[in-house]
Amino acid sequence: MKIQLGNKTINSLNINEFPFSHVCVVSPHPDDSAIGVGGLIYSLKSVDNVHISVFVATPGFRGVDHKLINENQVLIQNALYEWLGLKCENINDIQYLNKQLSNRLGEDFQYFGIPNQPVDQLINNILCTAIRYSEVVEEMKTLGLDPEKSLNFLALPRLYQGSIVPSEVVRFKKALSDFSNHENPNLLIIPHPADPQPVHQIVAEASLRALEPEKEWHIWYYQSPWYTIPPRDVDIVIALDEESMEAKKTAAEKHKSQTHRTPYADIVRSQVSLNADVLPEQLLGYGRKTLLLFGKYCEVYQIRLRSFYNPGKETSEINVYSKHPLPLNNKGE
Incomplete structure (x- = not known):
C-alpha cells in the first residue's frame, strides 16, 4: 500500500513481501547483530524462502573480564569444541592449550593480543573469545536461527586490531560467497560508516571490500547505541510487535559478559521505542497526528547509495515492513 503523507511517500508492506532471499548480517562484535538487527532477524524467521546468516567479524575478547574464565569453565570447554573442534579437559593447562590452539588457529594465534604478549595472556584472550562464541550461539537460538546453519564465527x-589484511578479506569474501545467492540480489546489512565505534568502522569497510563484483548486492546500514541514523537518511522502517521486541531484548541479554558492564538489553528497548515515538513526526512533519504511526517499536535502516540501487525511485520514499497492519491511513492534520 502506497500512502502520501506530507512530502513523504510511505510504502506500507507486509514482512512477507521482503524482497531479498539471502540476508547477510555483519556483526563487528558478537553482540552487535542482536543490538542492531535483532528485530529484523526475528521478524524474518517466519518468512518463506528467506535465508539469514550472521557473520561475526572479530573475536571481541577485549570486552570480557578475565575473571569470567574461572566462572565459566564448562561453558568454555563446550564452546572450544563447537568453535574449533578442540576437546579440553582442563582449561588451565597452558602447555596443552598452547599446542592445540596454535595448531588450530595457525598464524591467527599470535594476533589474539598485542605484539610480544605472553602466551598465557593470548590463551586467556582466546578463552574469552570462546565465551563470546557461546553467547552468540544462544542469541541466535533466541532469534529463531539454527547456529549450525546460520552462524559464521x-x-x-x-581486523580486531584495526588492520585490513588481504588474507582476512579473502576469508571474509569466501564466507559471504558460500552463503550468498548467484542469481538473485543479496542483502548485506552492516554498521553505518559514520558509527564512531572504531571496530564498527573498520568492519564496515572490510565488508564492502569482501563483496564479489559478479553478484548483485544491496547494502543497508543499521543503528547502534553509538550512532543514530538521521531522520533524513532513514529509508527502511521495520515495525516490531511485542514478540519481536522481546526476542531482540532477550537476545541482547544472552551476552552476559557485556551486559554486566553496559545494560544493552535496556538500551535496545529504549532505542527502538524512541524511534517509534519520534521518527513519525521527524519524518513526516512536526505537529501532525503521527503518534505510533510505525507501531510501538521499530528499527530503522539507511540504504547505501539509494539513488544507485533504486534508480527512478523518489528519494523521499520510505518502505515500512510490518507483521501486522499499522495506522498509516491516519494522514494527520
Whole structure:
C-alpha cells in the first residue's frame, strides 16, 4: 500500500513481501547483530524462502573480564569444541592449550593480543573469545536461527586490531560467497560508516571490500547505541510487535559478559521505542497526528547509495515492513 503523507511517500508492506532471499548480517562484535538487527532477524524467521546468516567479524575478547574464565569453565570447554573442534579437559593447562590452539588457529594465534604478549595472556584472550562464541550461539537460538546453519564465527584477529589484511578479506569474501545467492540480489546489512565505534568502522569497510563484483548486492546500514541514523537518511522502517521486541531484548541479554558492564538489553528497548515515538513526526512533519504511526517499536535502516540501487525511485520514499497492519491511513492534520 502506497500512502502520501506530507512530502513523504510511505510504502506500507507486509514482512512477507521482503524482497531479498539471502540476508547477510555483519556483526563487528558478537553482540552487535542482536543490538542492531535483532528485530529484523526475528521478524524474518517466519518468512518463506528467506535465508539469514550472521557473520561475526572479530573475536571481541577485549570486552570480557578475565575473571569470567574461572566462572565459566564448562561453558568454555563446550564452546572450544563447537568453535574449533578442540576437546579440553582442563582449561588451565597452558602447555596443552598452547599446542592445540596454535595448531588450530595457525598464524591467527599470535594476533589474539598485542605484539610480544605472553602466551598465557593470548590463551586467556582466546578463552574469552570462546565465551563470546557461546553467547552468540544462544542469541541466535533466541532469534529463531539454527547456529549450525546460520552462524559464521569469523573472529578475524587482525581486523580486531584495526588492520585490513588481504588474507582476512579473502576469508571474509569466501564466507559471504558460500552463503550468498548467484542469481538473485543479496542483502548485506552492516554498521553505518559514520558509527564512531572504531571496530564498527573498520568492519564496515572490510565488508564492502569482501563483496564479489559478479553478484548483485544491496547494502543497508543499521543503528547502534553509538550512532543514530538521521531522520533524513532513514529509508527502511521495520515495525516490531511485542514478540519481536522481546526476542531482540532477550537476545541482547544472552551476552552476559557485556551486559554486566553496559545494560544493552535496556538500551535496545529504549532505542527502538524512541524511534517509534519520534521518527513519525521527524519524518513526516512536526505537529501532525503521527503518534505510533510505525507501531510501538521499530528499527530503522539507511540504504547505501539509494539513488544507485533504486534508480527512478523518489528519494523521499520510505518502505515500512510490518507483521501486522499499522495506522498509516491516519494522514494527520
